[in-house]
Amino acid sequence: MSSWIEAKSTAQHMNDVGKYDDAIKILQDFLLAARGDDQLCATAELGTVLTDQGCLKAALNTLEHTLESDATLYPSDHPFCLQLRMQACRLRPIVKASFNGVLQEASDIYQTFSALDGIGDLDTCRISINITYTALLFMINDLHDRISIHQLKASIAWQIHAFWGLMQEGRVREALAVAQNYVRLLNTSTAQQNGLEDMRFSSAIEMVESIVESPNAVPVWKATAVGELLHLRNKINEPGWERVNFLEAEAIRLFQSEGHTHAVVDIRLRQACNRVGQSILNLTTELLQEIQGCFQVYEKNNAPGPYSRAVTLMLSSIPPGQGFDLRVSLLDIYSQLSDITGAELENVVLKVRHLSNWLSHSTRSSQVIESARSIDELIDVRDCRWVKGMIANVTSNAYNLLGDGENALEWAKSAVDRWGEVFRLERAGATLMVLLAMLNKCSGFRPPGVREAIDFAEREISHHIGEGLFLAAFEKMAVLAGSIFLPKGDERGGTCLDSMEECLQNLPGKATPDEVNYCRAQLHQLRGQILMGTELDHEVTDSRNEHFEQAVAFYMKARNPVSAACARQIQANALYTTFQARVPPSWSVLRRCIELSDIAKDVFEALDNTLMLAESARLCGFFQFKAWSHGFVSGDTALASLRKADQASAERRAEVSILASFEAVSRKQKFVMTSGIEDTHARALAVCQLEGRMADLWDWIQCAKARSVGDQLTNQFPIQATLNDDIMRDPEMKALCEEEEAVTQQMTAADPVVRLKLRSDLHLIHVKMAGYPLLRQALDLRKSTLVSISEIRDLGQKMKCNAGGMEVVFVDWVDLGGTIWTVALKSDTPPQVVSCGITVAEVKAWKQQWLDVQDGGRLAAFFVDDEYDEDEPDYCLRSIDKLVASLHDLTSKGELLVFCPTNVLHSIPLHALWVEDNTPVIQRNPVIYSASLTTFWQCYRRSELTGSISTNLGLNMAGVYEPRGDRKFSSEQHAEQSNVYTTLDQLAERYGGKSISGQAVTVECFKQMMETSIMFHFHGHCRLDQPTLGDQSLELADELLPIRRVFEMKLQSPHITLVACDSALQVISAGDEPLGVVTALLCAGASSVLGTIWPTLSSTGRDFSGEFYSDVVDQYRQSPKRGSSPTIVNLAEALRRAVLALRTRRKTRQPYHWAAFVLHGSSSITLPHAFIPERRVNT
Template structure:
């Protein structure tokens, strides 16, 4: 194609006039008119004219922002642009193909094929030789090629800067020739492209573009009297937008004012608004206080105009400019709304590359907010998966990097390390400046879990040494210093003298760092000051104030440097560390003024953390603050009310960290919440609160703190799908404003459930905004509390007790909590409608119970426990094994009455102790005296009772099936008693079990299935569609992985993991299967097992066994249980209610009367969890 030219202005008069009219419209942002003019006529043309019109349509769509539409317009004819073309058509087809090469990566994020095709086109045009002849099509093609290569370097595969410099070396001479030829539209395109290249140059190392040359180009256009006014206005606006650091304020203001005048005079639809949005964003950059309500209202008006005119690019530019200049700690809700708009605009553009960039900005916002890491995990992993079909290495690495940061915030160091390694590997192929960010997180993650002694630090230090050497060699001195600071911090915590050597190295690197900006240098200096001050404070042993002055002075220097650059988070962290140093001084010299100073500094720190809304640091600061105030209470300087308020703030901060866990699947959400509630710092909050309440006689507050500290992960998860009481919902829906917020909340929740993980990120932000509005309304706030599993208040439990009393007036309800404190168990007891709980310490001690369990209940694999073997002594003998534990329930004799319904909420190891099998002081079995139901917390009990009551249903009169599914409301019996490898099997016992199931189901007019028909699908459908489900068979307990625990069915195991994914409708579930009610209990009374899984899936109550049982005991219990249910129904029941607690009590006691099952091991295995009743 040497010598081939195709002057873009030489086409038919008809086509030329059409394009001219279209350009007049598009120049004024009248895009719809411009496109209509061309689209209505394109069918009349063929050959070169048709190609020109297609290019013009694509150009307008691209300028408007619709990249996918532009690509589709060009690809309609691209298949016909190969053979039999005239030279003119060939030149235009080359331009079209190059445009598609640029648009494809924007739309698909895939670069490789586009680059390869572009290189072929460049070769065919002899490296765009025709640009020297000012061939329009060739200039456009060369410019598009340059844009593609710069884009590829940023997101796919960087090349040497010299290669990029060669690609754009023609721009300046060509621009000058175009100006001389009065071709101003093409000159403007080169100015625009040069500005983009100029912005990318520092990152890509390009040296042959500079501001002075760009400014000269713009001045060349402005100095020509005959240049079209709108072109002048466009280049003025471009210069004003990009010259903030090059021109003074007066020059920029003059450019903007002149541009606005031209836009208004020429009737441009959005030009003046574009410039005004630039002015606003610049004002925010200079002074964040300029972000006022008036400004936001003004911007809202502009956004509406952009939307009305479909000016997508202008809209995106305005939003991006706002986001770029609002400090990350300011106006989070505003930033979130802007990001959601940005996400929607990117979606409309059809440019996946832009969409991903916007999503990463949104993910980054959630990461900086802290406490929202789960949604960052969800989105990052989803984006990473979506990007696997493309080859955009930059974004693949960014997704992995964001995931690693999020997991690090969640303290999941193993996954943080895995994702950081992935990011480092991806970026290692051409993005060394990004790879060092990934290795920073990788080092953080390596330090996090296992570097708790110098031996463990060896591998960590070795890794750090290698990465620091790499950073220094690549000129990344800031990152080298950051890694050194991490090592110094850990060595300081380990009190290793190695920290001094590392400190010296870090200071030397800082001195040798000439490349960093003043701000970055100040920040690194501040970080070293902080570390130095911390070391000084750790080494001081003197009580004299003078000895501490150097330490305090260095802290102040660090804070000053951070505040100089508005680094509020770092300044707040330094103040917190300074507060701890002052507290250490107080420990050496316990003076009130020192404790007060420590508290003042912590309050300053906390206020700054709240300003930036960093939940993790807010939690740490509240933790330290509450323990400091507690120390003041111990010294007699602070009131109990003040310390409880501080502890409440600390507990609430931890609750905020748990709140976002619903983002994860149900099982992982519970698991991660358990990890948080098991953290020692949080457990310390509850222990301190118990101490204060007990010491100051605040028993009501002690009861409330007891509820706060128990099984929060389970109550949180149960609340997610919590049923709102009908009266409360009616009150809310009677008010139009409340109704609107509830409907918005429910609609967004439904959208989140049905959307992709990527889309959920924006939807969750919108839901947060709605919930913020709901929190301002007391009634709606109550609804949110229910859905968030907020611990029950005393009033709620009293109302529950009154309702239960109405259901059964014969008895009262007593709520019994056990709490562990200072090595002993305490009973916290509340009678139904009582205003004041009772607190009693009981025996034996925690250590004694642990020893008892090891002796009587623990057994090696394949062995039976001593409790199962049976006791040599009769039950009433003081030497009988369980009599050693009777003190745990002894206080109940005087605090409860016979027949009272007791709700047992154990703690810690007591979850595995059969408390219902113990005797009170009068040598009376507590279960014989009282019906008992268990719950991990009263909040969970309240939720289960509310769920069961709200989901009343009728038992069907037949066992018919509908469409192959069990009729909703049915009672279902299932059993699997089949041979299992390595276990004994008795065919006769199988016959007895299957016969019992069939007979019981027939008697109760229920559905039954046994053996091979009870598959995982059958069990799932039965559980999801039944009001009562009974399973007889084997439960496989995996002590090492409780989530793998499950019911053994015909085709495998229905595991805890499977159950968490179900959606039940408040059924009662009976599991006559060994260990089915056995739970793994973490610190904080956090359970995990089949009971937890079924309650989280929606069950109202679960009856199971807490240890392995003999099949004959299971058959007898099942017989007694359903005989009582049948008798209950025959007698008319109590207002359609089946008293599960009383029926379970009777069935267990019946076994106790039988000599074959008289031992507690047989009858005490069966326990009821959740609601005390179901409704027939």
């Protein structure tokens, strides 16, 4: 065995030139027989090499193994043991992502070592311990807990003293280690802290120059010192760089001469990153290939640590808000490398910083929330205070952007608590999120919420100024001025701007140049905004425009294109006030409004900022609409701009839907109410109507509905059969579809950490898919892109063939100028539009009089109106027959009508209105309902799938008709309970199904039956919270089943019948968004849902069920294809005949009995071979 001196020298040289595996083997071989101090020294060196290589977890395991296995061989205060313990202490938080107990342990080690006698200031062991301890203190101060300024200054002073002492003794290798540590500390947040005057870039240059000029330094040490300093190029803007630049070429030469495996690549990659940082346009194919070549060098030489640092450098070089796909790829690489290195803390910190940067420039709020939540589950505040606070702050910001004040406030307060007084500057930023969340909760900025927010802001501002946190004070003043005072014309706005001016004077030296420029831009922008409410003259207009121009210039100087684009948009709004004041209207002024909005829109589009893009596109559409209304532009120009606004809105709606299930639906509805997209649709309809564009009118009507949550059935809804066949014939497209399906299925069951990576994988797959026209078509469908007229007509033809020649007519209603119009699409004829002769206001008044709950909670008048029969002129429905009167001419008897009611019409039993004398629509035609024709198209495609589904799925029935604490049963109700359960058993037995009832219908059992059904029937109660009907739920045996749970079910495209109170009642929010159990079931995967619009008698539900299933079975058994192939059953016809049977009976003749039953979704279902058994013959 060679001596330790020889082994050490050889291993260190191998480590110096990046041959880590060779150095590790030398040390491991030596350790096989090493004992005593040599063993401890070799272990310490092995830990150093593994750390340099990047194998941090392996380094920690090596150190801890030696410390544990040889604990009895050495005293606890042995210098080399203390060195190993300090090295392990430094690695532990990086590997385990937890600082819990680390500082106390490290301090104990340091104090124990300092108390030892006979160890000099430049002892090798002291050098190692002090370097490691200082690095740990800075990391703790950055990420977890504040270290006293005295302790930090002392550690820095020691390093400077130790470096020069070592150089004087000719111990250049150890001096290099001190210099490397000093340079790396300059790259920390702590180095920028007030009071650390000894942390200077000039000191680092002096150290490097001293090593380069030393006669005792070998070439690779000189090059390493220069290379280390170059890591600061992107971080520190210092005039001393010209002293280093000339050394770069020399370092490359020295590294090459010494045969370093990757150091030249380090420098080349840094140069490439500098070019990318200057402009993303510099990232050419050639440069990208060069970067990939650098990465391959790291892989080849097994250098995961340098590889990780290269990826981090590349990520930090990408200009803000740009290169998202590249960021995702790099993060994926880093995540894979962290599995090798074990650097879990660095991985988490990188992801959190990426999320913050991404949110700032893209506003992809829901993706950020999902990712942040995933990371938050990994660590505790005792593990890493800064990360926990940052996660909460980013999440709050994301919720604020979604308009969710409640969640935003909860997370902002959590950030304040997590950071506490430890991170004062960060805490000040979190209180800004608190302020924004408080304002978000104040609908319309009404008191007392606004007063509370102002008081909170003013207290915080005073506190910040007292602490010298002028930037934090400025930010809150900007919120008060921009969000409250200026919009309300409050005189405090001017005073607030003056206070901001004073704060701005104190910022230089206390904030970065970018932050100062950003504040200057904000102040100019607000001064421009304050002039928007003044009486206009040329001087005011010029002054206002100058402020906006200055704002844009400073925002760009601060490298914040998003805010610059926002300033352009505000400038356009300000200029529009000038247009409004001009008589006659000025085309040049309005054209400038359009130009400014287009500039903003282009920026947001380039940065993929979905939130601001939706708003800027909406305003562009508004300005173009105004230009059209004044005759400045054509209808084509206006509609093209409005179409872009709708598309941008759709992207934003898709973004707010990423958060799963019911929360996504509620979020989308709130977005519709606040985004102004309804106005965009109304403007487009106005253009179409006035210019006689019937086909465009139809498209716009369906476009509004296609954005409905009803269209978001699931991400896995089937692709059109012909489209799917074409895709599957192409090997590349087929492979992408299979890859997407595999990742999607993995995401469903994955834990948060894995799901975060899988979402990135899915995004990259979708990017690839979008490159194929056919796959792009499929992706568009998943975004609820409008189903075209030709697609609807083709579907109608297919339905006609499947229904034995029955024509299909798609019927819609639209509000045009306050009057309701009927729009019908049939065969190949253009859409026909006819006025109903009734206003929206009249229908709302009728609904309020007859369908809404009366004062005192009394039943609506419609359900107690037995004074008149429906054939009498004074019967309530006769006053709104106008809504369907035009169908007499637009449709023919026997045709299938697909009703797509709008807004308030969702509550009206349109099928029960008379289309001609004494003939309700349902008697003349089978009728189905759908939230939109896009929904209908998807549901019909689902229904076709059931014929090929396993026959293990069947007809399942469940009934829960039980007393509750707030509902006691009479003897009649107990009898009805028995009748309900008996009826279900009889139906199931007669038609080969399964039934359960009463206490057996638990939530889990209900879910299992629904997920294993082709047809499912439920008879029971539906509970409603009238103020928020979206909270309705089904009563089961053990608990209520809220629709939030229904959204989580994975259904096999079944038909579902719900004989339950209010099961088909749809909550209609702004934007034609039906929300209730029916929508939830369609979203979960049902092909059709039959429910009741209003409360029904249980006995009526039983009678209906008997008629309905009898007709379904008769159709199945009478089919000529039965027994040889799947059978199509016409559900709409079965419903029609069942309803008419009830109408002929005396006890159920009133419409409030039979008109309650409606079918949503597909009109038919394909049942598999042998689904219903042959009729039994009694012998």
